[in-house]
Amino acid sequence: MNKLLIIEDDPGLQKQLKWALADDFKVHIASNRLEAVKKLKAHAPGVVTLDLGLPPDASGVTEGFETLKAIREMAPNAKIIMLTSNDDKENALRAIELGAYDYCQKPFDEDALKLIIQRAINLYELEEENRSLSRKNRVSLLDGVIATSTEMMDICNMVERVAPTDVTTLVLGESGTGKELIARALHHLSDRADEPFVAINCAAIPENLLESELFGYEKGAFTGASKQTIGKIEHANQGTLFLDEIGDLPQPLQAKLLRFLQERTVERLGGRKEIPVDIRVICATHQDLSRKMADGTFREDLYYRISEVVIDIPPLRQRPGDAVVIARVFLDRYAKKMKREVKGFTPEGLAAIESYAWPGNIRELENKIKRAVILEDGDMVSAKTLELEVGSAMAGFESVNLRQAKETLEKQLLSKVLTQFGGNISQAAEALGVSRPTLYTMMKKYGFDTG
Ligand SMILES: Nc1ncnc2c1ncn2[C@@H]1O[C@H](COP(=O)(O)OP(=O)(O)OP(=O)(O)O)[C@@H](O)[C@H]1O
Ligand SMILES: [Mg+2]
Numbered sequence: 001m002n003k004l005l006i007i008e009d010d011p012g013l014q015k016q017l018k019w020a021l022a023d024d025f026k027v028h029i030a031s032n033r034l035e036a037v038k039k040l041k042a043h044a045p046g047v048v049t050l051d052l053g054l055p056p057d058a059s060g061v062t063e064g065f066e067t068l069k070a071i072r073e074m075a076p077n078a079k080i081i082m083l084t085s086n087d088d089k090e091n092a093l094r095a096i097e098l099g100a101y102d103y104c105q106k107p108f109d110e111d112a113l114k115l116i117i118q119r120a121i122n123l124y125e126l127e128e129e130n131r132s133l134s135r136k137n138r139v140s141l142l143d144g145v146i147a148t149s150t151e152m153m154d155i156c157n158m159v160e161r162v163a164p165t166d167v168t169t170l171v172l173g174e175s176g177t178g179k180e181l182i183a184r185a186l187h188h189l190s191d192r193a194d195e196p197f198v199a200i201n202c203a204a205i206p207e208n209l210l211e212s213e214l215f216g217y218e219k220g221a222f223t224g225a226s227k228q229t230i231g232k233i234e235h236a237n238q239g240t241l242f243l244d245e246i247g248d249l250p251q252p253l254q255a256k257l258l259r260f261l262q263e264r265t266v267e268r269l270g271g272r273k274e275i276p277v278d279i280r281v282i283c284a285t286h287q288d289l290s291r292k293m294a295d296g297t298f299r300e301d302l303y304y305r306i307s308e309v310v311i312d313i314p315p316l317r318q319r320p321g322d323a324v325v326i327a328r329v330f331l332d333r334y335a336k337k338m339k340r341e342v343k344g345f346t347p348e349g350l351a352a353i354e355s356y357a358w359p360g361n362i363r364e365l366e367n368k369i370k371r372a373v374i375l376e377d378g379d380m381v382s383a384k385t386l387e388l389e390v391g392s393a394m395a396g397f398e399s400v401n402l403r404q405a406k407e408t409l410e411k412q413l414l415s416k417v418l419t420q421f422g423g424n425i426s427q428a429a430e431a432l433g434v435s436r437p438t439l440y441t442m443m444k445k446y447g448f449d450t451g
Helices: 011-021 033-043 062-074 089-097 110-137 150-162 179-188 207-215 251-263 289-294 300-306 322-337 347-355 361-375 390-394 402-420 425-432 436-445
Strands: 003-007 026-030 047-051 079-085 102-106 140-142 169-172 197-201 240-244 280-285 309-312
Touching: 003 011, 003 033, 011 026, 011 110, 026 033, 033 047, 033 062, 047 062, 047 110, 062 079, 062 089, 079 089, 079 110, 089 102, 102 110, 140 150, 150 179, 150 309, 169 179, 179 197, 179 240, 179 280, 207 251, 251 300, 289 300, 322 347, 322 361, 402 425, 402 436, 425 436
Parallel strands: 003 026, 003 047, 047 079, 079 102, 169 280, 169 309, 197 240, 240 280
Antiparallel strands: none
């Protein structure tokens, strides 16, 4: 039922109004400005009726106008209907100038008032629908990047600004946040878009092969070098080189890459020529490079070269609204692809998607949706099929307060991670994303053996 707030100080009129309107609307009542503000916040009604004569100025209009102003500021979309005395058309019109929707003169005709309220509600709903549609349409700024949160809109704006320049860009973010997607967007929006985009994963190639992969080699440079082969850097000439997982680049190659970034020439293994190469370099990593610099495993001078601009992609759990919007697009995509009849999510399914922490970010979301599209029997994907049932994660938590719940979870997680890494504190700390001292403190607190 549609919500209506009645602001009226006369108890008799309050009763009469409530009696007349309660059948058709969910009625809330406030007797003064303060109460009105509270109820407005608590119930967010679409329509408000406002008595112009409110205490402490019940026979005048100042408090009524102040209240009107307050509502307009708090709830600019709400429709306000003024209730005025019958000889006060002037103030009624002034109220409309100040943003009230309509007015009704006392003593009022119930049917006429109902009609005015109903019209106001219809208009309010129509406007709400338009607002939510235009919110939904804001789904994509960059090709392939689905987003609605201001956090990601900022990232997209940054990509648009940085793309046409040649600056060396470092893309940071947890695993699955879309680092490669953003790197490709940078390439596609640049003047190099028609030239190659060459990606190389520094973590996936064994150290002894990585150098020749990057720089190429001449025939006979080493055993098995049967013909001249050009490396990825040269392949990317005129285009973009994407160095993924740069945090895993072995130290000797860090020095060589630094030299390339300074000189912009490559020398193939076993070769003698310096070959000039014109490329834009984008690097990415999920690792904490400042920590790697602190422990001496990543060169600081290289870091400054590759991070002329840093794009730090927030994890999915820090992008309000994005998970649901992306989930909908994935659901449509996979339903079509796999010819399944699923049409959407159940309300619980949507709530679970929004509240889950998504440690594996968009990649995890994609996998869960794909799986659910295959497994769902009904036409709506449920939290159960997504394996995101609130009940299962929160079992036993109903009767504890937030602090107790937090401590229980911390303890469980600690125990799990310590077991997983065989008690190795450094690895456990890294997995939990906390410092070693913090982990120590937590272990002491929960009675784990700190050795
Ligand atoms: N905003 C987004 N909208 C739609 N799809 C996305 C979005 N972000 C990421 N994806 C998709 O999620 C998957 C993971 O993204 P990507 O490979 O770019 O992540 P990553 O940060 O490079 O992950 P990793 O660190 O594991 O390499 C890809 O299939 C990508 O297309
Ligand atoms: Mg990646």
